[in-house]
Amino acid sequence: MAPSSARVLYWFRTDLRLHDSPALLKALELKPAAFFPLWCWDPSYIYGHRVGVNRLRFLLESLACVSASITALNARSQLLVVRGNPAELLPELLRRWQITHLVFEKDDNGYARTRDAAVREIAKDAGVELVDVDGHQLYPVSEVLKRAGGKAPMTMQSLQKAIAPLGEPARPLDAPGALPDAIVPGAKGAAKDRKALLTALRDTLDGMPHYSAKGPPDVDLNGPKQGGQRVKGEKVTVYDSLVGPDEDVENLFGVPTLESMGMDPEASGATKTAVVPGGEKAALKRLAFRCKDPAYFATFSKPKSSPALDTSEASTALLSPYLKFGAISCRRVWWDAHDAARKYKGKHTPIPENFKGQQLFNLMYSVVESATGDAYQHVRGNEISRYMDWYLPTAYDKDGQVILPRPRGDEVSEERYEAFVQGRTGFPWIDALSRQLRSTGWIHHLGRHSLACFLTRGQCWISWERGAEFFEELLLDWDPSANAGNWMWLSCSAFFHQYMRVYGLATFGQKYDKTGALIRQYCPELAKFDDKYIYSPHLAPMEAQKKAGCIIGQDYPAPILDEKEEKSNCIARCKAAFTAKLHGADKEVLAGKAEARLRKAHGIPDPKPSTAPKSAASKVPAWAKAKAEKEEPASTKKEEEEHLHEAAGGESATADKQPARPKRKAPAASASGSKGKRAKSEK
Numbered sequence: 106m107a108p109s110s111a112r113v114l115y116w117f118r119t120d121l122r123l124h125d126s127p128a129l130l131k132a133l134e135l136k137p138a139a140f141f142p143l144w145c146w147d148p149s150y151i152y153g154h155r156v157g158v159n160r161l162r163f164l165l166e167s168l169a170c171v172s173a174s175i176t177a178l179n180a181r182s183q184l185l186v187v188r189g190n191p192a193e194l195l196p197e198l199l200r201r202w203q204i205t206h207l208v209f210e211k212d213d214n215g216y217a218r219t220r221d222a223a224v225r226e227i228a229k230d231a232g233v234e235l236v237d238v239d240g241h242q243l244y245p246v247s248e249v250l251k252r253a254g255g256k257a258p259m260t261m262q263s264l265q266k267a268i269a270p271l272g273e274p275a276r277p278l279d280a281p282g283a284l285p286d287a288i289v290p291g292a293k294g295a296a297k298d299r300k301a302l303l304t305a306l307r308d309t310l311d312g313m314p315h316y317s318a319k320g321p322p323d324v325d326l327n328g329p330k331q332g333g334q335r336v337k338g339e340k341v342t343v344y345d346s347l348v349g350p351d352e353d354v355e356n357l358f359g360v361p362t363l364e365s366m367g368m369d370p371e372a373s374g375a376t377k378t379a380v381v382p383g384g385e386k387a388a389l390k391r392l393a394f395r396c397k398d399p400a401y402f403a404t405f406s407k408p409k410s411s412p413a414l415d416t417s418e419a420s421t422a423l424l425s426p427y428l429k430f431g432a433i434s435c436r437r438v439w440w441d442a443h444d445a446a447r448k449y450k451g452k453h454t455p456i457p458e459n460f461k462g463q464q465l466f467n468l469m470y471s472v473v474e475s476a477t478g479d480a481y482q483h484v485r486g487n488e489i490s491r492y493m494d495w496y497l498p499t500a501y502d503k504d505g506q507v508i509l510p511r512p513r514g515d516e517v518s519e520e521r522y523e524a525f526v527q528g529r530t531g532f533p534w535i536d537a538l539s540r541q542l543r544s545t546g547w548i549h550h551l552g553r554h555s556l557a558c559f560l561t562r563g564q565c566w567i568s569w570e571r572g573a574e575f576f577e578e579l580l581l582d583w584d585p586s587a588n589a590g591n592w593m594w595l596s597c598s599a600f601f602h603q604y605m606r607v608y609g610l611a612t613f614g615q616k617y618d619k620t621g622a623l624i625r626q627y628c629p630e631l632a633k634f635d636d637k638y639i640y641s642p643h644l645a646p647m648e649a650q651k652k653a654g655c656i657i658g659q660d661y662p663a664p665i666l667d668e669k670e671e672k673s674n675c676i677a678r679c680k681a682a683f684t685a686k687l688h689g690a691d692k693e694v695l696a697g698k699a700e701a702r703l704r705k706a707h708g709i710p711d712p713k714p715s716t717a718p719k720s721a722a723s724k725v726p727a728w729a730k731a732k733a734e735k736e737e738p739a740s741t742k743k744e745e746e747e748h749l750h751e752a753a754g755g756e757s758a759t760a761d762k763q764p765a766r767p768k769r770k771a772p773a774a775s776a777s778g779s780k781g782k783r784a785k786s787e788k
């Protein structure tokens with residue numbers, strides 16, 4: 106069919122693929138006379154979020170893959186990367202390239218919501234038809250929300266009820282077989298080759314404002330705030346030109362490199378090459394590999410998969426980073442897994458523990474985020490997040506604006522948080538997971554459980570917002586809906602309420618691997634300990650420490666806190682918070698009065714300072730010297746198993762049950778010395 110007169114700007118965002126892309130196919134249905142595949146290297150993502158080097162690398166690899174796939178379909182084309190804020194660039198691009206249609210995949214979550222509201226106005230003002238098409242989730246988020254009566258579906262049951270009338274998700278669509286040329290306005294036809302196109306396109310952008318003209322953004326891409334990735338002395342920005350360095354035409358409109366951002370993966374704690382490589386091709390290969398074994402998806406049961414394996418041997422599908430960036434379509438994953446599982450004759454795992462259940466959890470968080478709005482990322486203003494008197498909460502000024510840089514919180518919690526993010530808590534299971542995350546960008550779901558439970562209501566009583574920030578920096582699959590939602594779940598702030606159930610800091614990991622292989626890999630200083638002590642080396646006699654060549658408190662930190670004591674303090678605090686029934690959007694919380702009221706009314710003890718000395722515990726505290734055999738496990742096996750089942754999609758995940766009653770009496774207020782210190786730092 107002859108091309109129409111449509112000049113289409115196709116804006117890639119969280120759909121970095123060509124297969125099953127309803128928005129891309131919609132754009133091609135317009136039979137474009139000219140087709141511009143665009144990516145905006147948006148400073149709001151790079152500066153406005155905490156993006157660690159692993160995720161940046163994954164994104165760059167995914168973009169490079171999309172670009173290569175476009176070129177494979179049309180040798181005269183590629184992904185056109187422009188560097189700047191879409192709200193500033195789009196009006197110019199629409200005008201200069203004489204665009205008639207702006208097409209993209211719809212995104213209902215987080216920052217995209219505000220950005221796209223502005224883009225809608227821009228298109229309207231430019232007289233350009235905006236076509237946005239659902240495709241990132243199994244069902245359109247807005248449709249699910251409508252069917253849930255406009256109320257956030259807080260349980261798997263309510264989500265399933267809302268989607269039931271919609272039937273099965275759509276089958277995936279094929280990738281296009283060809284892509285039209287990007288034809289520069291005024292040109293008689295397509296450029297002779299890609300280089301000619303890039304040069305001609307660059308010339309159309311002459312005089313367009315960009316950051317180097319206005320001065321680069323005041324945050325340094327390579328600075329410590331961006332994850333401590335500084336490896337060169339100087340400030341680095343990729344925004345000093347609009348279309349990339351032009352010494353080599355090949356690089357015009359090209360994907361930036363880590364190197365051009367002054368980033369060295371190893372210097373920031375990441376592996377030299379990606380453990381999980383980015384891109385559509387890698388995604389499809391990984392899915393195909395899993396589909397080879399029909400039993401894998403048929404018997405997939407999240408609670409039974411092991412968190413004690415390294416990233417390269419993940420027991421779960423490890424598709425989350427690809428799903429997050431849209432390098433693979435969720436419908437493709439759903440149906441390929443479904444079709445593979447059908448070949449399996451044995452018993453299949455039911456929803457929600459099975460693989461489909463996991464994908465539905467993702468949809469659930471997306472819908473809840475969309476219903477809750479921007480407040481979803483914080484406690485304050487968030488109607489679904491229970492209010493707990495966490496340490497290190499987000500600070501606000503008198504107008505309710507987040508204070509940045511964040512003021513320091515109390516000394517004890519700041520030290521604990523630092524030890525947590527550095528993987529130096531003195532609890533090898535926690536430290537190995539924290540270091541695995543920093544190194545590879547991914548840890549298993551139950552590893553995330555262990556970290557999140559420990560940091561919040563398990564032992565440290567630090568706000569889930571801080572935990573979510575840590576994950577935001579390091580996770581390859583960081584997603585504003587799934588991340589904050591899961592942190593709320595694990596901290597018993599929403600979705601899950603069984604606060605008595607706490608993961609043991611040694612016992613949980615041991616369940617999966619008694620030999621502590623993950624610990625030996627990520628905490629090599631502990632590698633020579635016997636299996637008996639690998640999860641609790643502080644309990645090893647001095648002789649055993651010497652034999653292992655690792656003295657606790659010297660070569661590896663002593664535990665930063667007493668697991669049992671802090672667990673019972675935290676349970677008491679949870680109990681008080683549950684009794685108070687306050688939520689983030691309640692008046693008292695918004696007025697800043699909830700914390701004092703909660704602590705006073707319920708006689709909540711201020712947490713004790715670490716019984717370990719400051720700075721990663723240089724001495725072994727007396728309590729930690731007790732022998733392993735004499736120690737009563739901090740979490741009972743039963744508690745852990747029930748928790749595990751529910752937290753990974755088991756029974757209670759489907760019902761918003763009341764919390765179990767604590768069996769123990771809340772401990773009395775703690776030692777006065779520590780109290781004074783806390784009180785002072787919190788004023």
Ligand SMILES: Cc1cc2nc3c(=O)[nH]c(=O)nc-3n(C[C@H](O)[C@H](O)[C@H](O)COP(=O)(O)OP(=O)(O)OC[C@H]3O[C@@H](n4cnc5c(N)ncnc54)[C@H](O)[C@@H]3O)c2cc1C
Pocket residue numbers: 407419421422423424425426428429460463464465466467468470548549550551553554557576580582583584585587588589591592595
């Ligand atoms: C504290 C915490 C923070 C998390 N932050 C994120 C995040 O930022 N982004 C993210 O994608 N997932 C997040 N998760 C959910 C989950 O841990 C990951 O999706 C999962 O581990 C990814 O590995 P996989 O692809 O092998 O998962 P699989 O078990 O193979 O599951 C398949 C897919 O289902 C989805 N999924 C599975 N479990 C969940 C879940 N609980 N919530 C939402 N989606 C799920 C993912 O898209 C995943 O790729 C978080 C979990 C916790 C406990």
